[in-house]
Ligand code: TXA
């Protein structure tokens with residue numbers, strides 16, 4: 272496999288200038304590509320919502336280059352935040368904390384809190400450092416679609432909606448960050464992701480978890496059941512019970528399929544490797560215009576929590592062709 276050419280310092284500098292000028296720049300992070308704008312510029316952030324077709328009720332994560340920059344956007348920095356970032360930053364952990372007035376309400380969908388994270392990606396960090404401002408960035412895809420893990424996914428989904436794309440090759444984690452709220456007394460896991468619940472609890476003790484989308488869905492639109500979906504209907508199956516009609520692909524873990532399928536894909540047995548492959552596999556299969564994609568549901572253990580969450584959401588708006 273040949274590695275893509277990495278953006279030069281000049282290209283990163285140019286992208287940073289565009290951010291400072293209120294433009295949109297897509298950039299790689301370790302999780303998925305982000306669609307970035309100056310987090311302190313409400314006009315620039317408004318363009319993110321436009322480009323994604325995203326409702327203004329969805330708050331956007333603010334990306335920072337270091338702890339100092341994080342503290343310029345949050346009003347409180349509890350001890351739990353400090354120990355967590357010492358352990359997991361840079362990395363796929365977003366902390367939700369009380370916000371500073373400097374963060375426009377549009378970024379936080381009117382909430383009194385802001386999600387902040389320091390991505391573990393050299394290009395992302397260089398971009399934020401050169402821009403000299405925190406960068407607000409949701410995943411760089413149209414609302415409800417699959418998240419992009421390669422630059423070409425961004426171009427396919429957003430086209431001219433984005434002013435510049437920094438191509439850093441494939442994202443190494445492959446699914447979105449864990450979102451953890453520290454805004455109240457008890458920490459709440461709002462979205463499982465790249466950092467497991469267990470590893471968070473090993474640092475700050477027991478946390479609680481919000482499981483299903485509620486009336487307050489705006490609190491964490493990542494919790495919306497219809498998120499991260501391919502165009503092709505996705506069904507979750509057990510024991511190889513793939514749909515009996517049509518052409519499909521089967522994402523297999525251990526079980527052999529009971530019926531012939533057009534495409535059989537053996538997915539990694541490790542949750543980390545599976546996450547790395549998940550979106551890129553779904554993007555590839557989506558391009559094949561199959562009748563369905565069936566995925567074998569991994570075991571209900573903590574290491575698989577984030578993958579199971581994304582599989583369930585990806586299947587959320589799919590027709591159940593097994594019926
Ligand atoms: O890995 C990631 O988190 C990627 C990369 C680009 O950093 N970003 C991402 O952004 O997945 P997005 O917009 O697709 O998802 C942001 C998640 C949503 O679940 C949102 O509700 C939650 O973060 N979030 C952001 N700010 C929040 C806040 N103030 N309160 C509660 N949840 C918040």
Ligand code: MG
Nearest residue numbers: 409410411418
């Ligand atoms: Mg997203």
